[in-house]
Amino acid sequence: MPLSGWPYAALIIxxxxxxxxxxxxxxxxxxxxxxxxxxxxxKAESDFTKTRKEYLEVLDSLQDGYVETDKDGIISxxxxxxxxxxxxxxxxxxxxxRFWDLTRKKYAKDVSAxxxxxxxxxxxxxxxxxxxxxxxxxxxxxxxxLSPILDxxxxxxxxxxxxxxxxxxxxxxxxxVQKDFLDELLQQTPVAVVIIATNRKISFVNASFxxxxxxxxxxxxxxxxxxxxxxxxxxxxxxxxxxxxxxxxIFLSGRRKTKGxxxxxVEVFAQRFFVGSRNYGHLVFYSDIxxxxxAEEVLRMARDLAERDLEMGREMQSGFxxxxxxALPGWDVFTYFNxxxxxxxxxxxxxxxxxxxxxxxVVADVCDKGVGAALxxxxxxxxxxxxxxQHQEERGVDKLLHQIAVKVxxxxxxxxxQSNMFATLxxxxxxPATNRLSYINGGHDAPLLLDTSGNIxxxxxPGGPAFxxxxxxxxxxxxLEFLPGELLVAFTDGLTEAKNLAGDFxxxxxLLKEVARSWPSAFSTxxxxxxxxxxxxxxxxxxxxxxxxxxxxCLPGETPSxxxxxxxxxxxxxxxxxxxxxACQHMGVDVAITETFRLAVDEVCSNLITHGxxxxxxxxxxxxxxxxxxEIVVEVEDSGHPFDTGTVEVPELGNDITERKIGxxxxxxxxxxxxxxxxxxxxxxxxxxxxxxx
Amino acid sequence: xxxxxxxxxGVAVVSIVGELDALSASELTGFxxxxxxxxxxxxxxxLEGLSYSSSAGIRIFxxxxxxxxxxxxxxxxxxxxPPVEKIFKLSKFDRIVKxxxxxxxxxxxxxx
Numbered sequence: 001m002p003l004s005g006w007p008y009a010a011l012i013i014x015x016x017x018x019x020x021x022x023x024x025x026x027x028x029x030x031x032x033x034x035x036x037x038x039x040x041x042x043k044a045e046s047d048f049t050k051t052r053k054e055y056l057e058v059l060d061s062l063q064d065g066y067v068e069t070d071k072d073g074i075i076s077x078x079x080x081x082x083x084x085x086x087x088x089x090x091x092x093x094x095x096x097x098r099f100w101d102l103t104r105k106k107y108a109k110d111v112s113a114x115x116x117x118x119x120x121x122x123x124x125x126x127x128x129x130x131x132x133x134x135x136x137x138x139x140x141x142x143x144x145x146l147s148p149i150l151d152x153x154x155x156x157x158x159x160x161x162x163x164x165x166x167x168x169x170x171x172x173x174x175x176x177v178q179k180d181f182l183d184e185l186l187q188q189t190p191v192a193v194v195i196i197a198t199n200r201k202i203s204f205v206n207a208s209f210x211x212x213x214x215x216x217x218x219x220x221x222x223x224x225x226x227x228x229x230x231x232x233x234x235x236x237x238x239x240x241x242x243x244x245x246x247x248x249x250i251f252l253s254g255r256r257k258t259k260g261x262x263x264x265x266v267e268v269f270a271q272r273f274f275v276g277s278r279n280y281g282h283l284v285f286y287s288d289i290x291x292x293x294x295a296e297e298v299l300r301m302a303r304d305l306a307e308r309d310l311e312m313g314r315e316m317q318s319g320f321x322x323x324x325x326x327a328l329p330g331w332d333v334f335t336y337f338n339x340x341x342x343x344x345x346x347x348x349x350x351x352x353x354x355x356x357x358x359x360x361x362v363v364a365d366v367c368d369k370g371v372g373a374a375l376x377x378x379x380x381x382x383x384x385x386x387x388x389x390q391h392q393e394e395r396g397v398d399k400l401l402h403q404i405a406v407k408v409x410x411x412x413x414x415x416x417x418q419s420n421m422f423a424t425l426x427x428x429x430x431x432p433a434t435n436r437l438s439y440i441n442g443g444h445d446a447p448l449l450l451d452t453s454g455n456i457x458x459x460x461x462p463g464g465p466a467f468x469x470x471x472x473x474x475x476x477x478x479x480l481e482f483l484p485g486e487l488l489v490a491f492t493d494g495l496t497e498a499k500n501l502a503g504d505f506x507x508x509x510x511l512l513k514e515v516a517r518s519w520p521s522a523f524s525t526x527x528x529x530x531x532x533x534x535x536x537x538x539x540x541x542x543x544x545x546x547x548x549x550x551x552x553x554c555l556p557g558e559t560p561s562x563x564x565x566x567x568x569x570x571x572x573x574x575x576x577x578x579x580x581x582x583a584c585q586h587m588g589v590d591v592a593i594t595e596t597f598r599l600a601v602d603e604v605c606s607n608l609i610t611h612g613x614x615x616x617x618x619x620x621x622x623x624x625x626x627x628x629x630x631e632i633v634v635e636v637e638d639s640g641h642p643f644d645t646g647t648v649e650v651p652e653l654g655n656d657i658t659e660r661k662i663g664x665x666x667x668x669x670x671x672x673x674x675x676x677x678x679x680x681x682x683x684x685x686x687x688x689x690x691x692x693x694x
Numbered sequence: 695x696x697x698x699x700x701x702x703x704g705v706a707v708v709s710i711v712g713e714l715d716a717l718s719a720s721e722l723t724g725f726x727x728x729x730x731x732x733x734x735x736x737x738x739x740x741l742e743g744l745s746y747s748s749s750a751g752i753r754i755f756x757x758x759x760x761x762x763x764x765x766x767x768x769x770x771x772x773x774x775x776p777p778v779e780k781i782f783k784l785s786k787f788d789r790i791v792k793x794x795x796x797x798x799x800x801x802x803x804x805x806x
Binding site: 105570573595599602603604610665666668669 | 713716718746748751752753759780781784
């Protein structure tokens with residue numbers, strides 16, 4: 001079929017139209033594409049800026065400093081903290097400078113070298129510390145971590161973080177100073193110091209250790225302490241080496257071997273050594289005490305020697321006291337002497353003069369105490385004795401007494417005037433034929449004469465100066481006559497001035513009160529005052545010698561007897577017991593009987609003390625020991641509840657322990673032991689009489 | 695009075711030095727209560743240094759003998775001096791407790 005003309009033209013038009021439309025479309029497409037690309041670039045740019053900003057903000061929020069440089073070390077960025085450290089307010093003040101321009105001059109070369117090395121090798125150097133120098137002289141120590149900024153393996157710059165380490169640096173420096181200080185202290189201390197590590201080997205010794213034991217530090221370290229310091233001569237084990245002392249500290253003194261083989265005296269202190277909770281082994285200190293030990297040894301020897309001398313002196317001096325008192329028929333004498341020190345200045349003497357029955361009595365107190373006083377006492381006593389003998393033929397007691405006193409005094413004043421020694425003394429001569437005592441009191445505490453009821457009849461006041469003062473003053477002689485049963489008490493001021501723990505004196509008042517009783521014997525008076533002053537002194541030291549002398553004229557045909565009384569208290573129990581024993585001994589009673597009375601009196605007094613004064617005011621217990629012809633009698637007197645011991649039932653003494661009663665035994669024993677026992681109660685007083693035949 | 699406690703082979707050995715009377719008795723009783731107490735079954739008292747005892751001492755020893763026997767042990771006495779021996783005999787206490795010449799004998803007697 002043939003094609004007609006217009007349909008072709010229409011087809012061409014359509015094609016052209018289509019072409020146009022396509023072209024138009026293509027152009028639009030291209031424009032669109034361009035537009036898109038532009039916006040993507042813009043977006044990327046914006047994202048980058050934003051990220052970079054955030055990045056910088058992050059950098060600024062760090063504590064550490066942050067710096068970026070180019071490959072020449074020229075700073076391109078710094079963060080705020082670093083600016084702050086340096087004292088700059090804006091980055092512009094720093095950007096453009098080289099990194100090492102910010103360090104102190106002496107570090108600059110070193111720091112620039114590190115940059116160069118980094119740029120050459122691309123490898124980050126070790127962290128390093130350097131001093132930075134900022135605005136207005138500001139400076140600090142910083143620890144720098146330097147690393148490369150890479151672009152495709154190419155180093156294009158550096159970045160550095162800087163941590164201010166000034167405080168740490170200073171702390172470290174301070175610690176180093178302290179460590180040096182401690183090291184010096186350990187080295188310079190005179191105490192030898194050893195540290196034993198947990199493996200038991202020595203890890204440290206100081207210079208004093210080297211010096212004390214002779215081992216150099218290098219010889220000691222790694223060794224075991226016991227191998228260095230032990231020796232067969234040291235019997236004990238070395239506690240500081242072997243003991244596994246956990247919490248305990250060891251403190252001891254002993255001997256340790258030195259390198260030279262000798263032994264040295266040391267004080268050892270050892271302790272486990274902790275830092276925090278970690279055990280570092282043991283710390284041992286040795287102090288050299290060899291000099292002290294030697295000095296102590298010398299001192300001890302000197303003291304022993306002095307004590308031996310003193311002891312010998314005491315023994316010799318005691319030879320100047322009468323060993324036994326002379327027997328004086330119709331008279332009763334008893335004395336007490338207690339030295340404050342081993343040698344003393346007090347003394348008493350009783351001695352016969354001539355052949356007319358005269359007896360000399362002396363109680364003296366030499367001024368001062370100790371060896372000098374003792375020597376003077378010995379001189380005085382010998383002078384009195386020898387002048388007594390020399391003048392024994394003198395007619396009349398008074399003349400004799402006068403001669404003795406004047407000569408003794410003159411000798412002391414003229415021969416020993418320079419030593420300024422003196423003594424107060426009472427010198428009396430008794431003539432038993434007349435019962436008269438002539439006496440001179442040379443400045444001494446006045447003796448007391450008591451009548452049979454215990455009243456003071458005469459006070460023997462001083463009638464002359466102390467012996468040794470002067471020859472210019474006379475000695476007045478006085479005399480007294482003893483009536484039957486009268487008793488004279490002489491004493492030294494050691495008695496009245498004896499102090500208790502509170503510092504109170506025994507006192508004249510107490511003496512007057514205690515002595516004012518009816519005494520059956522001189523022994524009773526002296527024992528009572530002795531017990532009383534000892535109970536006053538208690539646990540206090542005795543400061544002065546105490547001397548007592550009692551002289552009593554017996555009653556015609558009297559039975560020798562001794563009396564003692566104390567409060568019915570448990571603390572006095574040993575006193576009752578001891579009094580009976582001493583009284584028996586004084587009277588020469590046989591030992592077995594004495595022992596029996598000791599136990600019997602103890603049992604009786606224990607009962608009285610425990611039960612006798614129940615619900616009553618505590619009274620006294622009195623003991624009377626009498627020596628009859630064929631028996632010894634002990635009477636126990638009290639004023640408590642009447643209680644007849646004889647009525648007590650004998651306790652069951654069977655062999656079965658569970659049946660045995662515990663009470664009543666004491667009374668049973670007394671009944672069993674004594675030969676006779678009787679009881680009487682009258683007018684509120686109870687008397688228990690115990691007898692033993694002899 | 696001086697009192698000391700020693701442990702010999704698990705036996706309490708108490709040595710008493712001095713004089714024992716109603717006054718010192720409380721000290722001794724206190725010592726047994728505080729230092730010996732219930733720690734031991736067997737007891738020996740060493741009386742070598744005891745120079746004297748009244749019935750107060752016997753009373754203590756009797757009490758000790760009782761309490762130690764109640765718990766299956768005993769009190770045995772060593773080295774008694776004559777004055778104390780006398781009161782032991784008088785009171786017939788020596789029939790109730792065993793007395794030995796020495797501490798060693800008294801301690802080893804517990805092994806038999």
